[in-house]
Amino acid sequence: MEKPNEFEQYIIDKVKERRLALGMTQKDLSFLLDVSEGYVGLVESSKTDDKYSLRRLNDLAKILQCSPKDFLPENPL
DSSP states (O other), X not given: OOOOOHHHHHHHHHHHHHHHHTTOOHHXXXXXXXXXXXXXXXXXXXXXXXXOOHHHHHHHHHHTTSOGGGGSOSSOO
């Protein structure tokens, strides 16, 4: 099992930050993504190799009402 690298963790943290800013729980977001109830928790835990795919980032941007670019660092990490 490989933990997320710095770039992947940045994305995970940005999604979590946006989710929390909107007052959304992990369970809420999992439901809206149409994934298992614990999926978002697994991704955010950073103890697993679960991470968001590009397709998921697009879905997340729609749900969290932002651009997929908002989840990416301005400069390479």
